[in-house]
Amino acid sequence: MAEITYLEALRQGLEEELERDDRVFILGEDVGEYGGAFKVTDGFHERFGPDRIIDTPISEAAIVGAAAGAAHMGFRPVAEMQFIDFISCAYDILTNYVATARYRAGLSTPLVVRGPAGGYVRGGPFHSQMPEAAFFHTPGLKLVCPATARDAKGLIKAAIRDDDPVIYFEHKYLYRRIKEDLNGADDVTPIGKARVAREGNDLTIVSWSAVFWKALEAAGELEDEDGAGIEVLDLRTLVPMDDQAIVSSVKKTNRLLIVHEDTRTGGVAGEITARVNEQAFEWLDAPIRRVTAHDTPLPYAPTLEDYVLPQTADIVTAARWLLAY
């Protein structure tokens, strides 16, 4: 079997689910004949026809709302946001209608909203967002954010098969930059389980999505240069969060660094800090620290973007600070 990219893995996952389950359909802007702005649905239109691969008007609220209606009726729609930044236009309907449907009315709403997220691609403030925190805060939604090609496939499958609404943040920086041989497996990555990507005893780094790779790189550097054993967790799912994996790692290493791409204030790292503090306070030998983006919109010039977003060197610096604490 050959290595496939993160994007191809996602594409395969979608394709296999469309194949497997005729309740699955895709809707979004330019997803049909054109195959999507990033070609994630390339060829689907020919293969599955215009009834299952639906080009929509530029109406994110209607895309999500219509997906919800169809989901109530037993379908399993996958709604593409051309860039995940535009999910903000569906914020009302996602947080108020979709997220609450089961709780308030016993309605089943198995849908997936997915789209290219994240920076490091010189996309400027409106094509680089990682808008995880706003939805992270909304009970009723699940959030997944694959970092590997295997999980790109495994989590889209899990998301589609899940009986609840799932937001799937695919990182566009990773689309064609990482590859993996999946051996053609039909593996589903369970939602809610973190992965210990690297073991170590001196410090835990919790991360997800694109910056996970930077954390891993930093861990390698720290091992090589400092002889430090860094345990790196790929969270994979933000909601539900795998508290147990984080806490048991922290109980082993006694030090925690959280790395996320999103801005700092109100970011997911705050919640992780609170949970670890609640569940493993006595095991902490140093303050929990975080490496995040600065609290600004994401600027466009490479030098500026690189400054605002967390880099491998930042993780190394922060980790050294914690190791020396």
Next chain:
Amino acid sequence: MAEITYLEALRQGLEEELERDDRVFILGEDVGEYGGAFKVTDGFHERFGPDRIIDTPISEAAIVGAAAGAAHMGFRPVAEMQFIDFISCAYDILTNYVATARYRAGLSTPLVVRGPAGGYVRGGPFHSQMPEAAFFHTPGLKLVCPATARDAKGLIKAAIRDDDPVIYFEHKYLYRRIKEDLNGADDVTPIGKARVAREGNDLTIVSWSAVFWKALEAAGELEDEDGAGIEVLDLRTLVPMDDQAIVSSVKKTNRLLIVHEDTRTGGVAGEITARVNEQAFEWLDAPIRRVTAHDTPLPYAPTLEDYVLPQTADIVTAARWLLAY
């Protein structure tokens, strides 16, 4: 001077600013002749005329967008959301257009978005929200949440005079339930400064808005029954956050309880926990704990709502746990 309610204090603040500065105007649904769903703008239409008190269609995005446009041109609009729950319909334009305007384009956008927030009023899932976390996470916005009549007036004035966009969360439970004699003062409450509402040495409780009063009540009970000295902080402003006030109190009491009305996961307490952990880790004698709403939409039946939302007894319980730690 007579005591006035929280609502009347807010009303006075608005009125005085309308009077003082002809760049100030109000727009929103039913704010004109009708005086607003909660009568906050009662009488303004007659007094300031339909050009400055503008009834709008049911279009939260247009209300905020139009306010932004007028703000660019030197006005200082105050946009009312009939219930703050409907701010979600303006989420895109607030977080993407308004919040970034200065950073990306050097545009000044001095506007206020305000509206009745919060629960304890049997309003059900869509008339009880305290949607602070989503905006808390957006650089470029300021967030204020008065707990007292004095601050209801002082913070609306500060918000209107501020050169940046401010979201003003007024708690509808407090509207007519609390009163204070303001001695007719024209006091402006500075944005970004917390208030030590009660001093103590054994535990710090950080809170804001309606639950601040529950925290205060709990503190009284703990003093009376346990002889414990509880320091209670009214945060007043969420962005910018008064880290210093929180940290210096924690350095004195060595124990921190955060109480907020909003749901737990991804709530503001996470960020506070992270900041205190970063800035006062060595001073902590117990894990930082939080008393928040459960992670559900807010149900409507009194018994259910009371169960989901934090109550004074919960704060007492949590505080005792921390004091005994």
Next chain:
Amino acid sequence: MKMGAGATVPVQIPGGLTEGRLLEIYYYLQLTRSLEERLVNLYRQSKVIGGLYRSLGQEGESVGSAYALEFGDILSPLIRNLGSMLVKGAKPVEVLRQYMAKANSPTAGREMNIHFNDLDLGYLGQISHLGDMVPVMAGIALSFKMRSEPRVGLVYVGDGATSTGAFHEGMNFAAVQKVPLVIIVEHNGYAYSTPTSKQTAVARLADKGRAYGVPSETVDGNHVLAVYATTKNAVDRARNGGGPTLIEAVTYRRKGHAEHDSQSYQSPDEIREWESRDPVERYVDLLQMSGWATPADITEIDARVANELDQAVAEAEEASTPAGATALGGVYADRTVDGGPLWFRSLDG
């Protein structure tokens, strides 16, 4: 056919309806109005939790439009479409329990008033955020189309709600996808206190449909059978693949936005004028004048309604309030994901 007292010649019954169905329509009109009156009583006794929203004067439009649907069709009501839900099979006792936030209400105390659903019977629960139900119903109608089922969706929108972005996106989506959806725009003169003239610069809300290439018409919303016939046409067209239709039902909100609203902005003259066009009274007159019903028929139905409501109120009142801890669960399909009570609730106070 029994001869109405005041009728001279029996008139042909319109729209393929039978006399029995005409009386059934009256039953629903009366049930709607009377149920709301019971609710007013309960509200005054503080037994209703939260607000009470009346549809007085609009019952004709709710009942007439819903009556044009078949079993299997799904409608999405708004706060003033109690009548539509009753036609679709919602039970008065459920409505009463909802308003009183009882444990055995359809949402077990989680949601308010008529915010509840039964997709088997054919109504979807609304949320408060106006406009949002339009795209959701477009999706439900899309699912009918995708499965080639001969089913139709119907969504209600107030004059005020036509100003929302969600209305626009949902309408346009439905039009482009040509889904079987009927949109009833209830032009009742006000959105809370805001008159239509401050809501939109068009006089006829049917004009809204033109922007979407959707056939649109205006109907007298206080003429039950006209609403029925117009909706029936639209429903038939939708069922036959003709896509959406927008119907502007012109009516009037004779009560305030909610019971607590003083209605200061509505002139007594205006209200009185519309009182004279009351849809229920007009319908009774029509039934009798056309010889489709006798006064005895009417009295009989009134008695039946009163009787049913006596029972429903008694049943609803005796139900218990939900236990606090039942607030948890059901956020996710898998309850283990929800999380149980927070830590401070599991400590001994």
Next chain:
Amino acid sequence: MKMGAGATVPVQIPGGLTEGRLLEIYYYLQLTRSLEERLVNLYRQSKVIGGLYRSLGQEGESVGSAYALEFGDILSPLIRNLGSMLVKGAKPVEVLRQYMAKANSPTAGREMNIHFNDLDLGYLGQISHLGDMVPVMAGIALSFKMRSEPRVGLVYVGDGATSTGAFHEGMNFAAVQKVPLVIIVEHNGYAYSTPTSKQTAVARLADKGRAYGVPSETVDGNHVLAVYATTKNAVDRARNGGGPTLIEAVTYRRKGHAEHDSQSYQSPDEIREWESRDPVERYVDLLQMSGWATPADITEIDARVANELDQAVAEAEEASTPAGATALGGVYADRTVDGGPLWFRSLDG
């Protein structure tokens, strides 16, 4: 008046324009087209950061409409309204610097391409989220009305963007408030790959305006002077208190959505057909046929444009990239609120 070579009779200049202004319009058309061509070169040399969005074939509509505004009026351009910004006084060197993300670009490297503004000159910077500029421009126009200033706002919207909720809410708000706003709907056939037939069920986007009670018309977007005249009428009406007008400018996007787009969904025949209606060539023909310009006039302007752009490109290329730390600051008016570099940046690596 110099006689054009091919002209037989001099024709009356329309719309109160003078010969000088006609030539100025040509200057802006040529400047727009040539600037984009320079950008294509820079893009191929990887000197442009991110995508490049062309307005080839649409310059007439951008320039013609913007030219109908006065000093003091404000427009909000979209990605294909480079021409409108140039008319309003944006400098090519600024555009080039923006595209190359230079330190001395109008946004100092923070925002992309033509996302920048100068409210004194009269253009407001767009954000990417389509539709959002409509309510914002409604607010700017509202401010003109509130201050009784004789100023007008103009906002561009693509065929695709008419589907957004923000467009709807902004249009309706502007109509009800009767603010001095002109809305140009650029009907260029596609929204990215999506043809108008999948965007909306109406054939004429002018129909969109009817839903708001806003006078609407359709104009040939490739006929510069027709666009000018139609816009001028609308601008005059707005300035005189007549409220908003929606103008559908029918045109065609001859390039892909962006330079990287293969345009596979546009047929070569279609593109060729529209090439034959190129707005710049048509305008040159008109100028010469009507005797308003000589070939020499045209050549002179072309040379001037080339010369100006040579200089602008050289100037832009030599500018430096912004220093990383300049990414901070300016989130709030008071810099102390922003916070400085995060802690890990102040440690020694």
